Amino acid sequence: MKKLKVAVVGTGWVSGEHMSAYKANQYTELVAVCGRTKESAERKLKEYGYSAKIYIDLEEMLEKEDIDILSICTPNNLHPEETIIAAEHKKHVLIEKPVALNEEDLNRMIEAVDRNKVKTLVSFVLHWNPLLMTIDKLLQDDAIGEIYYGEVDYFHGIGPWYKQYKWNIKRDVGGSSLLSAGCHAVDALLWFIGRKPVEVFSFTTRSSNPDFKEYEYDPTNVTLIKFDNGSVGKVASSLDCKTPYIFNIELFGSKGTIRNNQVFSHKFPGQTNYATIPTILPDSGDVRHHPFEGEINHFVDCILNDKKPFPDLKDAVVTHRVIFASDLSAKEGKPIRVT
Numbered sequence: 001m002k003k004l005k006v007a008v009v010g011t012g013w014v015s016g017e018h019m020s021a022y023k024a025n026q027y028t029e030l031v032a033v034c035g036r037t038k039e040s041a042e043r044k045l046k047e048y049g050y051s052a053k054i055y056i057d058l059e060e061m062l063e064k065e066d067i068d069i070l071s072i073c074t075p076n077n078l079h080p081e082e083t084i085i086a087a088e089h090k091k092h093v094l095i096e097k098p099v100a101l102n103e104e105d106l107n108r109m110i111e112a113v114d115r116n117k118v119k120t121l122v123s124f125v126l127h128w129n130p131l132l133m134t135i136d137k138l139l140q141d142d143a144i145g146e147i148y149y150g151e152v153d154y155f156h157g158i159g160p161w162y163k164q165y166k167w168n169i170k171r172d173v174g175g176s177s178l179l180s181a182g183c184h185a186v187d188a189l190l191w192f193i194g195r196k197p198v199e200v201f202s203f204t205t206r207s208s209n210p211d212f213k214e215y216e217y218d219p220t221n222v223t224l225i226k227f228d229n230g231s232v233g234k235v236a237s238s239l240d241c242k243t244p245y246i247f248n249i250e251l252f253g254s255k256g257t258i259r260n261n262q263v264f265s266h267k268f269p270g271q272t273n274y275a276t277i278p279t280i281l282p283d284s285g286d287v288r289h290h291p292f293e294g295e296i297n298h299f300v301d302c303i304l305n306d307k308k309p310f311p312d313l314k315d316a317v318v319t320h321r322v323i324f325a326s327d328l329s330a331k332e333g334k335p336i337r338v339t
Helices: 013-024 038-048 058-064 076-088 103-116 130-140 177-193 292-304 313-332
Strands: 004-009 028-034 053-055 069-072 092-096 120-123 147-155 197-205 220-227 232-238 246-253 256-259 262-265
Touching: 004 013, 004 058, 004 292, 013 028, 013 038, 013 069, 013 292, 028 038, 028 058, 038 053, 053 058, 058 076, 069 076, 069 292, 076 092, 076 103, 092 292, 103 313, 120 292, 120 313, 130 177, 130 246, 147 177, 177 220, 177 232, 177 246, 177 313, 197 313, 220 313
Parallel strands: 004 028, 004 069, 028 053, 069 092, 092 120, 147 232
Antiparallel strands: 147 246, 197 220, 220 232, 246 256, 256 262
16 A cells, blocks of 8 residues: 655654654655754754655645645644645645634634645544543443533643743743643543533633743633533643643543543442543653554544544634633633633
8 A cells, every 4th residue: 555645844842753653654654844944854853763855844845745644743823824735735634732823713724624625633642542542432331421510630830841831831822721731621521521512711820930930821721611411511721830740530420420540330230439440541741652653543544544533623623612712711701602
């Protein structure tokens, strides 16, 4: 079978993990990398031991190279234009989160992708973490019944020691606590509850620790989400915390409860305490520990076999609209309907 040809735009931390995952997939071949400078692209290829053509202009790369897939691994504010350019060149696109920082850019991306009939995958990479995959299977098997309340929390101190800190703290690049990183928690909650979110109410705050003083937005956000069936969810996201990485999941259903890797279910008659699931938890914010191989294997399979990727850009629209509503709610101090 002919291999799919891949290019990566961006030479930061996460781009190397995309490269490694493509190298591990037998159906893909990395052929080009685009960076802000030739030197940065050369350094990234050398760091990971790869060989590929180097460009500093995305459109030039897409015009000259016979590429099937583009991975977008640049700072957040660049994702919309790069996605649109790739779609116009009929390339399938893997987009790092968040895909956009505002509704207008989000809508332009959807229009370009739909018009050019290309496949997309949004890099909510925890979909391929074993714990989250196990929880999804338990929910499909009705292990806890209908969820009426759920919490997903993202606590990850992103300070000056973190590679993306310098641009992550900027409102016009990082966006907000939820856009920058807490979007993983929003995505997971929406995935598990599986209902339409209709309203949010949010509050933000910040730590007094000087390590985080340069954030242009409040790095901690707490959001309540109401769904169309009356169920309620809560997401908390903190980027200015002093704690080891925490990704917390608690789901309360009509027939049981899931607390991370523990389950209490009507499926287990006579159960008096939680059963522990032997699986791998999302316990690190280091991208080198994230399951990019599973993500990219899924995208490649969808392209080769004409399947719908999940989550694609349209799936991610709901997550982003919840976040846009959350940020507005925190700003205006009132509940906001999700459009």
